Amino acid sequence: KQEVTQIPAALSVPEGENLVLNCSFTDSAIYNLQWFRQDPGKGLTSLLLIQSSQREQTSGRLNASLDKSSGRSTLYIAASQPGDSATYLCAVYHGSGNTGKLIFGQGTTLQVKP
C-alpha cells in the first residue's frame, strides 16, 4: 500500500530564508508526483508536476526534485516571502491511465514571518 509522508508537519521561518520541504513515498512505482499549495479554506493550486522519468521541475522561486528509486521528493523555496504562507501538499499518482489514484501526504504548514 502506497504511503506518503511529509516532513516537517509545520515550519516557521523569517522572510528571505531559503527552505526545503520533504516528501517521501513507500512504493516507487509512481506515474508522477505533484506539489500543491492550499490556503486556509481554499482549494488546491498545482505548483509543480514531475513525471516519473524526470528529476526536477522549476517554476520561478520553486524547484522540485524527484528521486524515484529512493522514494523522495523535495520542494525548494528560494527567498521566502510572507505570501508563501500556506499548507503545501505533495501527492503521488499511483496506477495508470485514469484508473490510478492520487495519494496525498499530510502536508507541511508553512508560516513566513515578515
Added chain:
Amino acid sequence: DTEVTQTPKHLVMGMTNKKSLKCEQHMGHRAMYWYKQKAKKPPELMFVYSYEKLSINESVPSRFSPECPNSSLLNLHLHALQPEDSALYLCASSQQGAYGYTFGSGTRLTVV
C-alpha cells in the same frame, strides 16, 4: 480555460434537506473526481468518473450520490446528511492522471 469551477462556494443544509454540488471544467479532461477534506487533513478520494462512467467509489455512504451528465459536468447529490459530513468538498479533473490534476476552489458544506 484552465479552471475547474465549483458552485456553490458555501452551503448550509439541514439533515433532512436535499441539495447538490456542481462542478464544471472546459479543458477537455476525461476524468473527474470528488474529494472530501476535513480540517487539517489531506483530501480523501470519494468518486472517480472516467469517460463519464463511474470507475471508483471509495465505499462512500449512499447519502452521497454522484452524477456525470456529460464530459464537462460533475454533480454530487446530497440527501439526509449528518453533521460529521460537514467538510470542504473538492472537485478535480485530469486528462489522464499521468498529466496531473486540476482542482476547483471547493464547496464549504455545513450540515446542521
